[in-house]
Structures are given as C-alpha cells and as structure tokens.
Amino acid sequence: MSHTITGRTWVIGDSVDTDALYPGFAMRLPVPEAATHVLYDLRPGWSAQVRPGDILVAGRNFGIGSSRQVAALLRHLGITALVAEDFNSLFHRNAINHGLPAVTVPGVSNLVTEGDVITLDLEAGLLRNADTELAFSPVPPMMLEILDAGGLLPRLVAAGYLADPSGKG
Amino acid sequence: MGMTMVEKILARASGRPAVQAGDTVVAKVDMNILIDLMFTQWPDPLSIADAERTAVILDHAVPAPSVVDANAAVLAREFAARFGIERFFDVGRHGICHQVIAENALALPGQVLTCTDSHTCAGGAYNNAARGLGPVEIISILCTGETWYSVAPTIRYELTGAPAPGVTGKDVFLHLAGTWGDATNHTLEFGGPGLASLPMNDRRTIATQGAEVSADFSVFEFDEHCAAYLAEHGAPDSFTPAAPDPDAAYVATRTIDLGALVPYVARPGKVSENALPIPEIEDRAVQQCFIGSCANGQLEDLRIAAEILGGRQVARDVRLIVTPASQQVYRDAVRLGYVQALADAGAVVTNSTCGACFGYHMGVLGAGEVCLTSSTRNFRGRMGSPDAEIYMASTATVASSAVIGRITDPRKALG
Numbered sequence A: 001m002s003h004t005i006t007g008r009t010w011v012i013g014d015s016v017d018t019d020a021l022y023p024g025f026a027m028r029l030p031v032p033e034a035a036t037h038v039l040y041d042l043r044p045g046w047s048a049q050v051r052p053g054d055i056l057v058a059g060r061n062f063g064i065g066s067s068r069q070v071a072a073l074l075r076h077l078g079i080t081a082l083v084a085e086d087f088n089s090l091f092h093r094n095a096i097n098h099g100l101p102a103v104t105v106p107g108v109s110n111l112v113t114e115g116d117v118i119t120l121d122l123e124a125g126l127l128r129n130a131d132t133e134l135a136f137s138p139v140p141p142m143m144l145e146i147l148d149a150g151g152l153l154p155r156l157v158a159a160g161y162l163a164d165p166s167g168k169g
Numbered sequence B: 001m002g003m004t005m006v007e008k009i010l011a012r013a014s015g016r017p018a019v020q021a022g023d024t025v026v027a028k029v030d031m032n033i034l035i036d037l038m039f040t041q042w043p044d045p046l047s048i049a050d051a052e053r054t055a056v057i058l059d060h061a062v063p064a065p066s067v068v069d070a071n072a073a074v075l076a077r078e079f080a081a082r083f084g085i086e087r088f089f090d091v092g093r094h095g096i097c098h099q100v101i102a103e104n105a106l107a108l109p110g111q112v113l114t115c116t117d118s119h120t121c122a123g124g125a126y127n128n129a130a131r132g133l134g135p136v137e138i139i140s141i142l143c144t145g146e147t148w149y150s151v152a153p154t155i156r157y158e159l160t161g162a163p164a165p166g167v168t169g170k171d172v173f174l175h176l177a178g179t180w181g182d183a184t185n186h187t188l189e190f191g192g193p194g195l196a197s198l199p200m201n202d203r204r205t206i207a208t209q210g211a212e213v214s215a216d217f218s219v220f221e222f223d224e225h226c227a228a229y230l231a232e233h234g235a236p237d238s239f240t241p242a243a244p245d246p247d248a249a250y251v252a253t254r255t256i257d258l259g260a261l262v263p264y265v266a267r268p269g270k271v272s273e274n275a276l277p278i279p280e281i282e283d284r285a286v287q288q289c290f291i292g293s294c295a296n297g298q299l300e301d302l303r304i305a306a307e308i309l310g311g312r313q314v315a316r317d318v319r320l321i322v323t324p325a326s327q328q329v330y331r332d333a334v335r336l337g338y339v340q341a342l343a344d345a346g347a348v349v350t351n352s353t354c355g356a357c358f359g360y361h362m363g364v365l366g367a368g369e370v371c372l373t374s375s376t377r378n379f380r381g382r383m384g385s386p387d388a389e390i391y392m393a394s395t396a397t398v399a400s401s402a403v404i405g406r407i408t409d410p411r412k413a414l415g
Helices: A024-028 A031-037 A070-077 A089-097 A141-148 A152-158 B005-014 B036-041 B067-082 B097-103 B118-126 B135-144 B169-180 B200-213 B224-232 B299-309 B327-335 B338-344 B395-404 B410-414
Strands: A004-011 A055-058 A081-084 A102-104 A117-121 A126-129 A132-135 B024-028 B031-035 B054-057 B112-115 B129-132 B146-150 B154-160 B187-191 B218-220 B252-257 B264-266 B275-277 B288-292 B319-323 B370-373 B389-393
Touching: A024 A031, A024 B036, A031 A070, A055 A117, A070 A089, A081 A117, A089 A102, A089 A141, A089 B135, A152 B135, B005 B024, B005 B112, B005 B129, B005 B187, B005 B218, B031 B036, B031 B097, B031 B135, B036 B067, B036 B135, B054 B067, B054 B097, B097 B112, B097 B118, B097 B200, B097 B327, B112 B118, B112 B135, B118 B129, B118 B200, B118 B218, B118 B224, B135 B146, B169 B200, B169 B252, B169 B264, B169 B275, B169 B389, B187 B200, B200 B218, B200 B224, B200 B299, B288 B299, B288 B395, B299 B319, B299 B327, B299 B338, B299 B395, B327 B338, B370 B395, B389 B395, B395 B410
Parallel strands: A004 A055, A055 A081, A081 A102, B031 B054, B031 B112, B112 B129, B154 B187, B154 B252, B187 B218, B288 B319, B288 B370, B370 B389
Antiparallel strands: A004 A117, A117 A126, A126 A132, B024 B146, B264 B275, B264 B389
C-alpha cells in the first residue's frame, strides 16, 4: 500500500469506546450489516454518509474497550486511516493487524476541522492540512510491513497457515 | 537499569537479557485462549503451533442464544477435536474465560497469556503478563506461537493497610479510576505491604478492571497467597515468578491506603474520573441490579450476596440478576446454599455466561432503565439500550441496593 494517504476527515471526540463503535447487538450480524451500526448512537446515520477514502480523526484514548473488530467495519465503509491524540493499545493493534493505518498525532484535534482534506505520510511522520503541518512518530517498519501485506491474515495465507480464501491457494 | 515485573516477563519470553519501556519485542506465548465469539468469523487454520499451549473456552454466548452462536460452537468443537486440544471447555464445563483460566491455573507467574477478550488482564492477578488482543492476532499466535509487544511505561501502585469490612477489590479499583483516571498505553503494577490483606478474588477483580482505565497489563506481585491459590488449582511448580527490581523505572508511583477506603460507585458512561465515594453519589432508584461477570461473579461474590440477601427480599420494583462466573462457581454456590438464599430472596440466578455484561443476552436493559452492576463496564449502551443508565459498584453495594431499591451504602445494610 501507499504510505501517503489523502482523504476527507470526520472528527469525533475523546474516549470514544468500542461499544459506541460496534454495539453488542451488532456482534451477531455479518460485517456489511454490522457496519451500518458504527457510531449508531453517537452519530446516527454516519455510516451512510461515509465515502470511500475518508479518514476518521479522534481525540484522546480512542477505542477504549473490547477487542471487537471495529477495523473490519471501518474498512468495509471505506475508511482508509485513523488518526487520534492517542489510542487504546488493543484498538490500535487491532487496526494495524486488519491493515488499517492508525497514527497517533498529538495536537491533531486543534489542527483538523471536520471536512478538511488532510494528507498523512506514514513513513515520514507528517500530517498536512492546507498550509499547516504536524509531525508525529513515523509508523515503525514492522507495522508498515503488516499494513503493506493488508493485515495479518494475508500474511498467514502467504506463510501457508491459512487456506487462500480466493481458492487459488 | 532494573526492570518492572512486566519488563522481566517480556524479557524472558523474548529471550533478551533486558527490555525497557519503548522497546518492541517478539515474545513466545505460553498460553493462548480462544473464545466462542472468535468462531463466528473463523479463518480455519491448516496447522497450529502448539495444542498444549492452546485452550478453547465457550463463554460469551452459552448456551447458544442464536443460530449464529450455535454455528460458532459447532466450529469450535470441530477445531478442538481436529487439533487434539485437551483444554476445551464446552457447555457443562464452561465459564467466563478469566474464571476458567483461574480455576485451571492457565495463567502462571512469570509467563505470557493471550486471549481476545479485553479483560484478559485479569490474569495479572497471578503475576502473569496477560492482555487482550484482537481476534486476527490471536489467530496469528495460534499459527506461529508468538507475537510482538511494545513495552509500555509502568505505573506502580504501592498498597498499604487493610480494607475495612464492606470494602472490596471493586472499591479499590473504582477509587483508583476515580482518582487518577486513564492509564492509556501504560502498565499497572501492584504490590507493597498491603498486598497480603487482599485475597486472590479481590486481586483478580482489580486486575480485570485495568482494561477500564485503558491499561495494557495490570500485574500483581507474587506472594504466598498466590502460590497457595495456584497449588489448590493444580498448577505445575515449573514456573518462575517475576519480582520487580529495586531500581525498576516507573513513570509514576502512587500509594493506596486500603484502610482509608470506603465503598465507591461509578456513574454511567465510564469509570475514569467518574467514580465517587458512595456518600457523594446521588440518591438514585434502580430497576435492575446485576451481580456477575469475570470481575465479580466469583464464589466470594455469591457468598457476599447470599449473606446480605439471606432472610431479606429484593425490593418489589427491582430485578436482581446473578450470573456466576463459571459452572464450577455455580456448582459450589449450589452446594454451599448461596443459590437457595439468593433465589429465596427473589433473585434470578442464571447460567454462567458473559451475556448481560456485554449486552447480548440474559439481562439486557431497556430504554429509560437504571441499572446498578458489579460487572466490568458501564459504557453508554453497554448492557442494551443506549438510553439506559449503568452505575457500577461492588457486589456488596449491589446486593444491599437491591434490597432497598436505591443505590445504598452496604455498610448501612450490613450494620
């Protein structure tokens, strides 16, 4: 995947938890249907407004809570990256392991207004919004490798641990 | 420089002489736990690293409340049989995974345990580096036997004194969360002279709830109480506990005087900076009281509830639902008369499951309802309707409140 991502932003606040992102009742639904319930109470109707290529920007402690595969739902909706002041580490790992770039950018809340188009350079550690730039810790090579592979599952297929879901294996 | 407990465990697991906060390591996993929910989106592996280091526990949706869950259990059974996984806990031997892990001594001192459930940090009560990881990462560990860790800075909690009657592990945690708030991307370490006064069930409640302040790990020092518990539950003696070095580096050291604590209650939404001593909580009528979950469905919780409710009745307008943490807890509670006492008081004692705690089945809340729970989490919408309010407190506080019908100080009910 490209290590530079440009997209329109959605902005949510601090401590958005996994129950808000992926409610319990949606856990028995298939991914496409479950994805319609992301932020069902916090931002009703949001999943219908998202366009492929959008970026989700959050405040502090993004994703506190469960190991629910929120990243699978966000990827299904077309979200291409997550940015936050900081992440719950389980949530952060979950995103990377699903092949969804997630970067910690202190100060992002003050720089980005919903609807802004921003560019992230994962390798250089740079967020650009119009004429303003904000530096962050570059994504480590080990995580870039996982993202490049499209997440952990394709890597396990390539290593022969899992059958190729396309049936070509 | 010296190491904290988790740094020592991760150094050992990754074959390094030392690790410190900021390092990223690849560590061998000693025990990997798969739960039923994983099998609803299951990429069937062709081979696995080690059946001996794998356990499968059905807990979130048992007995199956839907066809989706029933089908997942079918896959779980087929998987366990195909790979010869002896540690397979099907309905009848089931329980919430953290309780089953404890009962079967699967989280051993100085070792690494992984599981998808976010409350896997519960295993820290046994001096184990246990934490929740995402389902695809657990699949990866299943296949390869290892995973990576970014070593987080550690906050040390120095415990002193001993808790007063009516004050339990839940109150210790709510005090911690209410006072210091989130510990995002930090590890919690517990020890000190007050540790000996905290029984293992309280340690596990505290360790479990580390997820609620967004911590990576929450790990307790090893002592004779931990050793005795593990021996009683069939642990091998082949483990090596991890003790912190005297010059270990902590990002903060905080003291908790257990003797100064009172019962606490968390208000709806979150526990961080949202839990208060019970005298400061608003007087609130409740419609549902819930005792259960991996945090507070332990045998000691059922004992406390049975003692408070024995000879009393649940208030007329209140439902009290009690969910034992495992089938073993259920059996013990039946044998000891706790289930009889609870049922006679008007409580519903359910089968062991994660059900109500994550808003899935058996105890889901409707719009406008107020619940007081001793379970793990009070997020908006957690137990059902987003228009319900979830307060959180100890089992003693929940049981006392169920009798009165309002959030009530258990020290009054006990007096």
